[in-house]
Amino acid sequence: MSDNKNNNPIAFVATSVIPESPPPARETGIYKWVRENLFSNIPNGILTLVAIAVLYKVLSSTLPWILNGIWTTSSLAECREVLQGKTGACFSVLAERWQQLLYGFKYPEEEYWRPNLALILLFFAMAPVLFFDLPRKLLGFTVIYPFLAFWLIWGGSIMVPIVAMLGFAAAAVVFQKLGKGSFAAGFFGAIVSALVIWKIGGMLIPENASETAMLTAVPSRDLGGFMLNMMLGVTCVSLSVPLGIALALGRQSSMPLIKWICVVFIEFVRGVPLITLLFVASVMLSYFFPPDATVDLFLRVVIMITLFSAAYIAEVIRGGLAALPKGQYEAADSLGLDYPQAMRLIILPQALKISIPGIVNVAVGLFKDTTLVSVISMFDLVGMIRGPVLASTEWNGVYWELLGFAAALFFVVCYGISQYSQWLERRLATGHR
Amino acid sequence: MADTSQMQVSDEIAITINQMNKWYGSFHVLRDINLTVNQGERIVICGPSGSGKSTLIRCINALEEHQQGSIEVDGTLLSNDLKNIDKIRSEVGMCFQHFNLFPHLTILENCTLAPIWVRKTPKKEAEERAMHFLEKVKIPDQANKYPGQLSGGQQQRVAIARSLCMMPRIMLFDEPTSALDPEMIKEVLDTMIELAEEGMTMLCVTHEMGFARQVANRVIFMDAGQIVEQNEPEEFFNNPKSERTQLFLSQILGH
Ligand SMILES: Nc1ncnc2c1ncn2[C@@H]1O[C@H](COP(=O)(O)OP(=O)(O)OP(=O)(O)O)[C@@H](O)[C@H]1O
Ligand SMILES: [Mg+2]
Numbered sequence: 020m021s022d023n024k025n026n027n028p029i030a031f032v033a034t035s036v037i038p039e040s041p042p043p044a045r046e047t048g049i050y051k052w053v054r055e056n057l058f059s060n061i062p063n064g065i066l067t068l069v070a071i072a073v074l075y076k077v078l079s080s081t082l083p084w085i086l087n088g089i090w091t092t093s094s095l096a097e098c099r100e101v102l103q104g105k106t107g108a109c110f111s112v113l114a115e116r117w118q119q120l121l122y123g124f125k126y127p128e129e130e131y132w133r134p135n136l137a138l139i140l141l142f143f144a145m146a147p148v149l150f151f152d153l154p155r156k157l158l159g160f161t162v163i164y165p166f167l168a169f170w171l172i173w174g175g176s177i178m179v180p181i182v183a184m185l186g187f188a189a190a191a192v193v194f195q196k197l198g199k200g201s202f203a204a205g206f207f208g209a210i211v212s213a214l215v216i217w218k219i220g221g222m223l224i225p226e227n228a229s230e231t232a233m234l235t236a237v238p239s240r241d242l243g244g245f246m247l248n249m250m251l252g253v254t255c256v257s258l259s260v261p262l263g264i265a266l267a268l269g270r271q272s273s274m275p276l277i278k279w280i281c282v283v284f285i286e287f288v289r290g291v292p293l294i295t296l297l298f299v300a301s302v303m304l305s306y307f308f309p310p311d312a313t314v315d316l317f318l319r320v321v322i323m324i325t326l327f328s329a330a331y332i333a334e335v336i337r338g339g340l341a342a343l344p345k346g347q348y349e350a351a352d353s354l355g356l357d358y359p360q361a362m363r364l365i366i367l368p369q370a371l372k373i374s375i376p377g378i379v380n381v382a383v384g385l386f387k388d389t390t391l392v393s394v395i396s397m398f399d400l401v402g403m404i405r406g407p408v409l410a411s412t413e414w415n416g417v418y419w420e421l422l423g424f425a426a427a428l429f430f431v432v433c434y435g436i437s438q439y440s441q442w443l444e445r446r447l448a449t450g451h452r
Numbered sequence: 453m454a455d456t457s458q459m460q461v462s463d464e465i466a467i468t469i470n471q472m473n474k475w476y477g478s479f480h481v482l483r484d485i486n487l488t489v490n491q492g493e494r495i496v497i498c499g500p501s502g503s504g505k506s507t508l509i510r511c512i513n514a515l516e517e518h519q520q521g522s523i524e525v526d527g528t529l530l531s532n533d534l535k536n537i538d539k540i541r542s543e544v545g546m547c548f549q550h551f552n553l554f555p556h557l558t559i560l561e562n563c564t565l566a567p568i569w570v571r572k573t574p575k576k577e578a579e580e581r582a583m584h585f586l587e588k589v590k591i592p593d594q595a596n597k598y599p600g601q602l603s604g605g606q607q608q609r610v611a612i613a614r615s616l617c618m619m620p621r622i623m624l625f626d627e628p629t630s631a632l633d634p635e636m637i638k639e640v641l642d643t644m645i646e647l648a649e650e651g652m653t654m655l656c657v658t659h660e661m662g663f664a665r666q667v668a669n670r671v672i673f674m675d676a677g678q679i680v681e682q683n684e685p686e687e688f689f690n691n692p693k694s695e696r697t698q699l700f701l702s703q704i705l706g707h
Binding site for chain 1: 565
């Protein structure tokens with residue numbers, strides 16, 4: 020440091036302010052990208068070559084199979100004839116049986132517009148829930164939707180969904196009124212008022228109402244195909260999230276009885292395979308209902324899947340609740356918020372946000388698990404494939420095409436859910452905590 | 453800034469703590485606490501770590517439960533009755549060491565939440581009041597940011613504004629500056645001094661002895677769950693009576 024004038028190597032004073040400058044432009048170009056990302060060193064280069072080889076192998080055997088696919092024959096034997104030993108898929112089965120795969124084999128063909136309409140309306144009903152920047156007024160339709168969809172899909176007398184809706188409305192009003200004083204009074208009052216309305220409504224609806232109805236009644240056992248998977252998936256997910264929240268909060272409750280009920284329920288349900296619960300639903304659950312009540316198989320399955328996934332969701336949310344610092348509860352308390360307010364405004368929004376990946380994980384799993392109903396002889400998509408379609412003489416042996424179709428349908432929905440959850444996480448990000 | 457320690461306090465009683473005892477399990481944290489605070493008093497509580505300072509002020513707004521004795525805040529007796537607890541909490545503001553802002557809400561929403569839901573203030577009015585207090589703590593321009601985007605000192609000032617929006621008659625501070633860098637400590641202390649000048653009743657747990665000298669009209673020294681000594685700041689710092697106070701002061705002022 021010979022040129023240092025004051026002979027002190029440590030002393031330094033900035034003599035000018037360094038002006039702000041834009042970040043350096045990134046170098047671009049395909050060649051550079053390839054070299055940096057694929058062949059940056061020898062091991063990476065080898066890995067890249069191996070990956071390309073594997074990709075080639077996979078594509079070279081599947082692509083011709085797909086591209087050579089036959090769409091127009093009326094049986095597997097004809098497919099084989101047309102192909103004459105070349106590789107090629109026999110997609111004709113999809114072309115001929117798509118209605119059965121999507122709607123089951125008993126849903127009346129001239130009524131397909133009803134589930135289709137229900138599906139389209141589902142998007143409108145879900146939009147204000149999923150994209151909460153939309154005007155809140157749209158939620159009104161979301162509230163009506165379950166009853167509307169029920170009527171569309173099952174048909175029959177319009178009085179049934181209306182009475183059901185009135186029951187829920189009465190319950191909500193009673194809960195609003197009584198719930199202010201004491202939660203328990205509101206809760207049980209709501210249940211009683213709903214039951215009363217349903218009982219009265221049930222007596223008022225004439226026996227033969229469903230015969231003269233606007234929409235022909237379709238019994239639950241006639242539902243099937245991918246429609247059944249969608250119905251089970253949507254219903255169970257939307258029921259199990261609130262139930263899971265309630266269970267998670269119950270598990271944290273300071274009231275020992277509630278706490279232990281929740282703990283025992285969660286631990287029990289998580290410890291039992293879903294298949295077992297479904298068998299219980301199909302053969303045994305009727306013992307728990309009054310003898311004259313014939314509870315629909317669809318409803319029984321919905322109850323079981325919902326309970327099952329609610330237990331998982333409860334545990335996911337418990338993790339989210341545990342991740343919140345104690346200071347959040349204290350700050351809410353010190354401002355004078357009561358328990359429901361603190362939960363709804365402060366704790367749950369944060370805990371749920373942390374739990375999104377976990378909840379989505381459960382939801383995706385649940386949706387795929389709806390195919391398990393095929394083992395209790397409900398004809399969902401997989402049930403249709405394993406049963407009526409593969410058993411028919413024409414299509415016996417077309418495994419790849421059918422199962423690939425099922426996989427593709429499930430993949431589209433599950434990928435959509437996953438993309439939504441990633442969008443949601445980005446949307447809710449508010450900087451570091 | 454003016455020395456507020458000579459400011460008048462009223463005769464009206466804000467807080468009465470009578471023979472209060474508290475245990476954590478079998479550990480006796482607070483022992484025979486007797487304390488009367490008048491409206492407009494600025495009290496600084498100090499003492500070694502673990503002496504029960506936080507526990508004491510957290511008992512006042514029922515964040516901690518006491519087992520013996522009584523606490524009366526603004527004429528309301530603190531009991532297991534949730535109504536009384538909620539009433540007291542809405543009269544008493546509190547600032548924490550780690551701010552505890554709600555990270556999922558904007559600064560403005562942090563400030564309007566409790567007035568809207570607890571006091572049932574109309575949204576517009578709550579927002580106006582929030583902006584008023586944010587101006588007072590000198591960060592109105594941050595109103596639409598999220599807490600994670602603010603510096604520590606700014607967050608603590610927001611926390612103070614959030615409490616003030618409930619129009620509390622008493623403010624509790626639990627080491628509001630000890631998680632902050634020195635540069636930010638001053639901005640928070642300035643805010644607190646301003647509050648004191650306006651006559652707010654304040655109980656502050658803090659190790660900022662300069663603040664205590666300037667603002668407090670009474671300093672309380674706690675050790676091992678007990679109030680060991682209390683006095684006016686001048687006397688307390690220049691002429692401590694108890695040995696434990698002397699030792700504590702020599703440690704804290706000695707370097
Ligand atoms: N939830 C709890 N359970 C059991 N013991 C506790 C609990 N909270 C605090 N304590 C104990 O009570 C005593 C007093 O704690 P407190 O937080 O009031 O001390 P403090 O004076 O505020 O100390 P600091 O200056 O470190 O904040 C400490 O010994 C602490 O270990
Ligand atoms: Mg403390």
